[in-house]
Amino acid sequence: MSTMIEVRNLSKQYDPKHPPAVDNISYDVQAGELFSLLGPNGAGKSTTIGMLCGLLRPTSGDAKIGPYSIRTATLAAKRLIGIVPQEIALYPTLSARQNLHFWGQMYDMQGKALSNRVEEVLDQIGLRERANDRIDTYSGGMKRRVNIGAGLLHRPQVLFMDEPTVGIDPQSRRAILDMTKQLNAEGMTVLYTTHYMEEAQELSHRIGIQDHGKLIALGTLAELTRLVGETDTLKLQVSELADNTETARLDLQLGALPGVRNVTRQADTLTLLIDNANTRLAEVINCCSAVGVHITAIEVHEPNLEQVFLHLTGRALRD
Amino acid sequence: MKKAWIIARKDLMIRFRDGWGVLFLILTPLALTTIMGLAFGGITDNQAELHIPVAIVNRDRGLQSADLENGTAFKLPAALLATGRFTATTEATQTGFPAAGLNFGQVMIEQVFASAGLQTLLQTTVVTDESAARRAVAAGTTYCCVITFPPTLTQALVMGQPLVIPLYSDPARATSAQIVESVLKQVVGQLGGGSALFQISLAQLASSGRLDQIQSSDQLTALFTQIGNQLGVTNTSTTTLGANNSGETGAFTGNSLLQLVTRDVTGTEVAFNILAFFVPAMALIFLGFGASQGVRSILVEEEMGTFARLNAGPLSSGAILLGKLIGVFVICALQFGVLLLAGRFLFQVQWGDPLAVALLAIVTVLAFTGLGLLIATVARDQSQANTLATTINLIFSLVGGSLIPMDRFPAWLQRIAQLTPNYWGMAGFTKLAIGQGLPALTTEISALTIISVFLFGVGLLLYRRRVLR
Numbered sequence: 166m167s168t169m170i171e172v173r174n175l176s177k178q179y180d181p182k183h184p185p186a187v188d189n190i191s192y193d194v195q196a197g198e199l200f201s202l203l204g205p206n207g208a209g210k211s212t213t214i215g216m217l218c219g220l221l222r223p224t225s226g227d228a229k230i231g232p233y234s235i236r237t238a239t240l241a242a243k244r245l246i247g248i249v250p251q252e253i254a255l256y257p258t259l260s261a262r263q264n265l266h267f268w269g270q271m272y273d274m275q276g277k278a279l280s281n282r283v284e285e286v287l288d289q290i291g292l293r294e295r296a297n298d299r300i301d302t303y304s305g306g307m308k309r310r311v312n313i314g315a316g317l318l319h320r321p322q323v324l325f326m327d328e329p330t331v332g333i334d335p336q337s338r339r340a341i342l343d344m345t346k347q348l349n350a351e352g353m354t355v356l357y358t359t360h361y362m363e364e365a366q367e368l369s370h371r372i373g374i375q376d377h378g379k380l381i382a383l384g385t386l387a388e389l390t391r392l393v394g395e396t397d398t399l400k401l402q403v404s405e406l407a408d409n410t411e412t413a414r415l416d417l418q419l420g421a422l423p424g425v426r427n428v429t430r431q432a433d434t435l436t437l438l439i440d441n442a443n444t445r446l447a448e449v450i451n452c453c454s455a456v457g458v459h460i461t462a463i464e465v466h467e468p469n470l471e472q473v474f475l476h477l478t479g480r481a482l483r484d
Numbered sequence: 485m486k487k488a489w490i491i492a493r494k495d496l497m498i499r500f501r502d503g504w505g506v507l508f509l510i511l512t513p514l515a516l517t518t519i520m521g522l523a524f525g526g527i528t529d530n531q532a533e534l535h536i537p538v539a540i541v542n543r544d545r546g547l548q549s550a551d552l553e554n555g556t557a558f559k560l561p562a563a564l565l566a567t568g569r570f571t572a573t574t575e576a577t578q579t580g581f582p583a584a585g586l587n588f589g590q591v592m593i594e595q596v597f598a599s600a601g602l603q604t605l606l607q608t609t610v611v612t613d614e615s616a617a618r619r620a621v622a623a624g625t626t627y628c629c630v631i632t633f634p635p636t637l638t639q640a641l642v643m644g645q646p647l648v649i650p651l652y653s654d655p656a657r658a659t660s661a662q663i664v665e666s667v668l669k670q671v672v673g674q675l676g677g678g679s680a681l682f683q684i685s686l687a688q689l690a691s692s693g694r695l696d697q698i699q700s701s702d703q704l705t706a707l708f709t710q711i712g713n714q715l716g717v718t719n720t721s722t723t724t725l726g727a728n729n730s731g732e733t734g735a736f737t738g739n740s741l742l743q744l745v746t747r748d749v750t751g752t753e754v755a756f757n758i759l760a761f762f763v764p765a766m767a768l769i770f771l772g773f774g775a776s777q778g779v780r781s782i783l784v785e786e787e788m789g790t791f792a793r794l795n796a797g798p799l800s801s802g803a804i805l806l807g808k809l810i811g812v813f814v815i816c817a818l819q820f821g822v823l824l825l826a827g828r829f830l831f832q833v834q835w836g837d838p839l840a841v842a843l844l845a846i847v848t849v850l851a852f853t854g855l856g857l858l859i860a861t862v863a864r865d866q867s868q869a870n871t872l873a874t875t876i877n878l879i880f881s882l883v884g885g886s887l888i889p890m891d892r893f894p895a896w897l898q899r900i901a902q903l904t905p906n907y908w909g910m911a912g913f914t915k916l917a918i919g920q921g922l923p924a925l926t927t928e929i930s931a932l933t934i935i936s937v938f939l940f941g942v943g944l945l946l947y948r949r950r951v952l953r
């Protein structure tokens with residue numbers, strides 16, 4: 166496999182008075198890979214994409230798209246890229262068809278080839294019937310789909326998708342995720358940013374976790390979850406306890422069970438960090454019955470990116 | 485630069501879809517022009533009520549000028565000699581010379597400049613101290629111009645000699661000075677050039693058969709006096725005769741020579757049309773709004789994210805800007821053109837030479853596009869650009885003379901005004917409206933070009949800094 170995106174010590178500082186928005190990050194994305202950048206608001210995801218597609222001048226470092234440096238061969242690099250900006254970047258008073266036509270022309274397409282391709286993309290985003298309506302009459306999800314379509318027209322080798330599912334209904338979201346997978350399956354390299362860990366988990370071959378401008382972890386889902394070990398999270402909802410001594414006794418007994426690493430309590434919810442929760446459920450339930458505590462609900466969470474992020478930063482991904 | 489054209493075309497499409505926006509930029513100035521025209525003298529009689537203050541110094545010595553004193557003979561006009569009733573001896577007799585009291589300077593003051601048509605335009609004061617009047621002009625007070633009738637005025641007119649009438653004006657009050665100059669040119673054009681006044685009068689007399697009745701020098705004197713009367717010349721030697729022949733003078737009224745003043749050679753009305761002020765004034769104000777609104781679409785695109793998308797595409801930032809500016813230029817040129825045409829066909833403003841109009845319009849639109857670019861690149865965002873554009877356009881319109889004629893301003897302000905494209909646009913279109921052509925527009929066109937180059941230069945520098953952060 167060849168390297169499609171090569172990021173080397175890339176940094177961007179908008180304002181010397183503030184810490185850099187992107188702080189010395191390096192990674193490679195292989196051709197055909199679907200790579201996600203996961204991070205909370207303000208992590209520097211859009212800034213990274215801005216630099217990679219030649220909109221922002223890096224403060225230091227460099228990146229290559231294919232063989233082309235974004236610093237020295239910007240135009241050639243831009244030709245390989247398609248972008249789906251975070252905000253809807255379309256002309257609201259023009260129709261979807263007119264918008265797609267225009268953006269195609271900006272990527273050197275013309276004539277019959279362009280017209281055919283516009284119809285093809287309209288089919289792909291499922292908006293052929295509404296294609297002659299003005300964009301400002303569309304729903305949020307429809308606009309997002311046209312926004313993606315405009316980035317696909319010229320069949321780019323690399324597609325940058327910057328939080329393409331923000332603020333839309335589950336149905337449109339599903340459609341966009343499926344389309345992303347489809348495009349990748351057809352061989353397109355995709356750099357996908359999101360702050361939804363579910364999306365990163367579902368889509369990506371590999372995930373980079375970005376926070377405060379720094380790349381704090383990088384790997385496959387399995388590699389990343391291994392960072393928090395095999396520890397699962399077990400959430401128990403319990404009936405009211407008789408008195409404090411009983412409560413303390415329960416905490417003590419649960420904490421003494423094999424594999425349990427930590428017990429915390431918040432009102433009627435007990436949270437246990439426990440290795441291989443599924444094999445130890447019976448012991449936990451028995452322990453509760455022994456002290457006369459009635460369990461109303463049980464949830465088991467296998468390690469996920471949320472916990473990885475918590476583990477790495479001490480903060481929740483979404484605050 | 486094919487992509488620049490595509491961007492421009494896209495912008496045109498977007499602008500024309502915004503029907504209200506287009507209406508605002510074209511119908512509003514038309515409506516305002518109509519209202520202004522009605523308020524200042526009406527659309528129908530089209531007379532300007534400008535009252536430009538002008539000082540006139542009359543140094544005309546009639547036929548008693550230096551040349552005559554030096555013994556140069558006054559020759560009778562050709563039409564009289566052609567009757568064959570006068571000989572060379574008539575020329576030499578200076579003492580019994582006919583119409584010795586004739587003073588065209590006086591005639592012009594009393595008849596031409598006092599005529600109803602010109603009085604609404606000019607407010608003339610006859611002064612004797614020429615240098616004091618000139619000082620007043622230079623200081624920007626009392627008078628806008630000083631017209632000096634030279635000592636040889638009458639002689640030159642009667643004998644068809646070249647004539648120079650000095651017009652001393654304040655360059656800072658260019659518009660008014662141009663109006664005065666144009667009036668003066670018309671007057672001189674009629675009175676001068678082959679002593680048109682006499683030639684025409686005599687020709688009229690000849691055609692009515694009255695020249696044939698003239699047999700003697702006395703009768704000739706009576707005739708000249710009659711013509712003088714017709715011109716309103718009043719002096720002791722002519723009043724009595726004029727009074728005696730009052731019945732006969734009536735014969736001339738249908739062809740009053742004074743009408744020549746307000747008609748040009750082709751016979752069309754050349755009185756200044758007040759709408760020739762308001763049409764360019766309103767067109768320029770709304771050109772300012774149109775251009776800044778057009779260039780502001782860069783900021784709109786910046787906020788919509790389409791600007792970033794354009795910049796992420798395989799085209800240079802220069803091509804993007806060029807496309808945007810072509811779009812703005814085309815829209816503004818259309819808008820301005822429609823307003824000029826409306827001025828021509830709705831308000832009867834004569835722009836004259838189409839080439840001159842086109843050239844002036846192009847540099848004017850360029851200058852305003854440059855102004856729009858500068859505003860857009862200076863502004864932080866769209867709403868700031870909006871405020872900035874409104875403020876600058878209003879100030880420029882005011883200072884540049886689009887709202888109030890420049891002459892009401894002190895001289896220093898009028899000089900500052902020369903930094904605005906509004907000033908030069910007004911000056912240029914006023915010149916066109918009073919019948920001047922391309923050669924007279926050199927200053928205006930050059931000034932607008934220089935302003936454009938400056939605005940685009942600074943605008944481009946700021947744009948470059950803005951695009952690549």
Ligand SMILES: Nc1ncnc2c1ncn2[C@@H]1O[C@H](COP(=O)(O)OP(=O)(O)OP(=O)(O)O)[C@@H](O)[C@H]1O
Nearest residue numbers: 179186204205206207208209210211212213251360
């Ligand atoms: N044009 C700019 N000028 C100054 N600071 C900026 C600019 N754009 C972004 N920043 C700052 O850079 C940091 C990273 O912003 P960025 O938009 O890259 O984050 P993000 O990861 O895309 O966040 P989100 O999930 O909210 O889109 C933030 O602190 C932001 O305030």
Ligand SMILES: [Mg+2]
Nearest residue numbers: 210211212251
């Ligand atoms: Mg972002």
